[in-house]
Amino acid sequence: MADLATDIQYIKGVGEARAKGMAKLGIQTLRDLVSFFPRAYEDRTVIKPISLAVPDETVCIRAMAAAAPRLSHIRKGLDLVKVRVVDEGGAMDITFFNQSFVKDAIKPGEVYVFYGKVAGTARRPEMTNPVFERETTRNVTGRIMPVYRLTAGLSQNILAGAARQGLEACGEALPDYLPEAVREGYKLAQARYAYENIHFPLSFEALEIARRRLIFEELFIISAAMGVIRKIRTVKPGRGLKDADMDVFYAALPFTLTGAQKRSIEQAVSDMKRPTPMNRLVQGDVGSGKTVVAAACCWFTWKSGCQSAFMAPTEILAEQHYRSLSALLEPLGIQVGLLTGSMTPKQKKTVQGQLRLGELDVIIGTHALLSEGVEFFDLALVVTDEQHRFGVGQRSALTAKGDSPHVLVMSATPIPRTLALIIYGDLDVSVIDELPPGRQKVETYTAGEKLRQRTYNFMRKLVGEGRQVYVVCPMVEESETADADLKSAQEYAARLQQEIFPDLRVALVHGRMKPKEKERVMSAFAAGQTDILVATTVIEVGVDVPNAALMVVENADRFGLSQLHQLRGRVGRGEHQSYCILFEGAGGEVSRERLKIMCSTNDGFKISEEDLKLRGPGDFFGSRQHGLPEMHIASLAADMDVLTTAQAAASEVLKADPALSRPANKAMKERIDTLFELRANTLN
Numbered sequence: 001m002a003d004l005a006t007d008i009q010y011i012k013g014v015g016e017a018r019a020k021g022m023a024k025l026g027i028q029t030l031r032d033l034v035s036f037f038p039r040a041y042e043d044r045t046v047i048k049p050i051s052l053a054v055p056d057e058t059v060c061i062r063a064m065a066a067a068a069p070r071l072s073h074i075r076k077g078l079d080l081v082k083v084r085v086v087d088e089g090g091a092m093d094i095t096f097f098n099q100s101f102v103k104d105a106i107k108p109g110e111v112y113v114f115y116g117k118v119a120g121t122a123r124r125p126e127m128t129n130p131v132f133e134r135e136t137t138r139n140v141t142g143r144i145m146p147v148y149r150l151t152a153g154l155s156q157n158i159l160a161g162a163a164r165q166g167l168e169a170c171g172e173a174l175p176d177y178l179p180e181a182v183r184e185g186y187k188l189a190q191a192r193y194a195y196e197n198i199h200f201p202l203s204f205e206a207l208e209i210a211r212r213r214l215i216f217e218e219l220f221i222i223s224a225a226m227g228v229i230r231k232i233r234t235v236k237p238g239r240g241l242k243d244a245d246m247d248v249f250y251a252a253l254p255f256t257l258t259g260a261q262k263r264s265i266e267q268a269v270s271d272m273k274r275p276t277p278m279n280r281l282v283q284g285d286v287g288s289g290k291t292v293v294a295a296a297c298c299w300f301t302w303k304s305g306c307q308s309a310f311m312a313p314t315e316i317l318a319e320q321h322y323r324s325l326s327a328l329l330e331p332l333g334i335q336v337g338l339l340t341g342s343m344t345p346k347q348k349k350t351v352q353g354q355l356r357l358g359e360l361d362v363i364i365g366t367h368a369l370l371s372e373g374v375e376f377f378d379l380a381l382v383v384t385d386e387q388h389r390f391g392v393g394q395r396s397a398l399t400a401k402g403d404s405p406h407v408l409v410m411s412a413t414p415i416p417r418t419l420a421l422i423i424y425g426d427l428d429v430s431v432i433d434e435l436p437p438g439r440q441k442v443e444t445y446t447a448g449e450k451l452r453q454r455t456y457n458f459m460r461k462l463v464g465e466g467r468q469v470y471v472v473c474p475m476v477e478e479s480e481t482a483d484a485d486l487k488s489a490q491e492y493a494a495r496l497q498q499e500i501f502p503d504l505r506v507a508l509v510h511g512r513m514k515p516k517e518k519e520r521v522m523s524a525f526a527a528g529q530t531d532i533l534v535a536t537t538v539i540e541v542g543v544d545v546p547n548a549a550l551m552v553v554e555n556a557d558r559f560g561l562s563q564l565h566q567l568r569g570r571v572g573r574g575e576h577q578s579y580c581i582l583f584e585g586a587g588g589e590v591s592r593e594r595l596k597i598m599c600s601t602n603d604g605f606k607i608s609e610e611d612l613k614l615r616g617p618g619d620f621f622g623s624r625q626h627g628l629p630e631m632h633i634a635s636l637a638a639d640m641d642v643l644t645t646a647q648a649a650a651s652e653v654l655k656a657d658p659a660l661s662r663p664a665n666k667a668m669k670e671r672i673d674t675l676f677e678l679r680a681n682t683l684n
């Protein structure tokens with residue numbers, strides 16, 4: 001019996017060359033091999049008599065070779081083997097292209113099972129290149145077959161063979177992290193059964209039982225790991241801030257808070273009064289008003305005589321937050337400063353000096369806040385915006401500049417609550433699930449080229465009414481096509497200005513511009529000096545120009561739904577009825593269906609749930625920065641009910657054995673420890 005850490009090249013039938021290919025799929029050890037689950041299954045269980053086989057159907061037939069197969073050489077590179085097969089009620093001609101070995105593999109008078117798509121006519125059915133084997137083998141026909149993710153040089157057969165050998169090599173030593181009591185308590189299958197049937201299911205029922213066990217196990221371990229993190233966290237002392245009457249702050253606001261904003265503020269404030277550092281995520285749909293929650297926390301911190309730092313992912317956003325926070329806080333006597341990478345060394349020095357002496361109460365900035373010269377007089381609150389764009393390492397670098405400061409994370413990406421539970425399982429979550437009053441739904445339409453002229457007319461009409469328009473062109477910054485994308489955005493902007501709207505003011509902003517230049521274009525737009533802003537996705541998050549009432553998105557099929565939702569959130573931020581027109585691009589039927597979701601709802605949570613279903617959690621953020629361990633089997637969109645049960649099971653176990661020191665929990669503990677190692681490696 002082999003150890004789970006055994007290198008797969010030593011597994012029978014794998015060898016060095018295949019091991020290289022498999023490494024590309026992330027399979028290195030025996031554990032990886034048996035945990036590399038099929039991405040789908042092919043149902044080869046249906047065996048039909050030839051007389052009932054209908055063209056276009058994919059089935060198995062059990063038939064005897066009526067004569068020896070004939071091999072003919074058509075031309076260079078094209079060999080044919082033809083064989084006629086018969087069963088009790090019918091006959092079928094089978095053709096194999098370029099598989100001359102079949103000539104000797106199929107013997108006249110012997111019975112085989114062929115699996116393939118029926119062609120020809122009902123009276124003269126045919127099959128081309130079927131999978132076949134001797135009637136008795138049942139290795140590849142007459143059963144449910146796994147379908148694996150592939151890479152160059154590997155085939156389904158190779159992977160299925162390797163999985164079989166892997167299962168055999170493991171014997172009883174399969175990865176099994178579930179404490180026996182939990183397995184029994186929740187009526188889950190044994191590891192052996194689960195692994196056998198996830199790769200080679202005996203029936204669809206068996207597959208379901210196997211899947212349930214493995215999904216449960218995966219979510220159970222992740223939940224337990226998060227529980228352990230929470231415990232570690234609560235041990236570290238911080239300091240509670242002085243209580244203050246929030247009504248004073250509320251009274252100074254230019255608007256009345258929504259119930260959801262107030263609740264989030266109160267949750268955060270109550271955290272900050274405790275000696276354990278706050279670790280809270282404020283999650284809210286686009287335009288739900290997260291900034292004021294951060295402002296309230298800064299105000300509360302200032303009342304205790306301490307400083308707050310607010311880190312944003314881009315200069316544009318830092319500057320925007322600086323403007324809105326200054327507007328909210330300065331009238332209350334709070335000193336607010338800005339620190340970004342594009343400031344001159346002299347400006348930076350001045351700000352750094354003020355921070356060190358405590359002359360600034362709140363500092364807004366980009367990564368520049370992390371640099372060495374930045375020291376605080378007394379930092380008690382760290383706010384990060386769009387956390388998943390920062391690694392946790394960066395967040396903690398800022399936190400380290402204070403004495404266990406409170407941490408508030410804001411995310412505009414509406415992550416389904418359940419996903420948030422996993423990613424941010426070590427954070428408490430406040431959800432702003434209510435928009436400020438008076439917001440109107442952004443009317444959204446998909447459009448093809450035929451509607452282009454009408455769209456231009458509509459743009460002109462809105463501008464005539466004093467509104468402003470965004471035109472968004474997709475640009476994948478790091479891809480090979482980036483240059484071409486940029487060029488086409490530039491040309492498009494020029495064409496709009498010169499040919500379509502010579503009388504209007506058109507500007508372009510894109511990610512490759514110098515920060516200063518970008519800021520100039522954006523501020524001109526914010527000040528109403530531009531009518532139409534052509535933009536690549538730099539405007540995606542957080543830009544707040546309430547007078548903009550129309551967004552036109554070119555090649556909308558190239559964006560993810562959540563990203564489109566973020567983009568769309570740039571309009572409908574004021575009192576004006578707003579619109580979003582999504583040009584379909586070349587994406588075809590599937591992407592049209594996808595875009596329709598955008599027209600049917602303005603609810604970011606619903607949209608991201610759909611997005612998650614379509615793309616899976618790995619792609620959801622475009623990177624692994626979020627620190628979510630890669631999930632082999634659980635699908636966050638589909639398996640949420642299991643998550644709830646698995647979480648309950650995990651917390652039961654942790655309650656009874658907080659250190660996981662009992663022998664029954666040994667495997668589970670080891671697994672969690674490995675997850676922490678992985679997490680540390682991806683995050684820091």
Ligand SMILES: Nc1ncnc2c1ncn2[C@@H]1O[C@H](COP(=O)(O)OP(=O)(O)OP(=O)(O)O)[C@@H](O)[C@H]1O
Pocket residue numbers: 255256257258261284285286287288289290291292412436437541542543544546569573
């Ligand atoms: N309770 C409220 N009543 C009226 N207006 C509000 C309220 N709260 C916030 N606003 C205004 O709504 C706009 C959006 O708020 P804010 O910029 O904080 O949203 P956000 O949640 O950060 O959105 P995004 O993630 O899209 O940037 C701002 O112009 C803000 O002044």
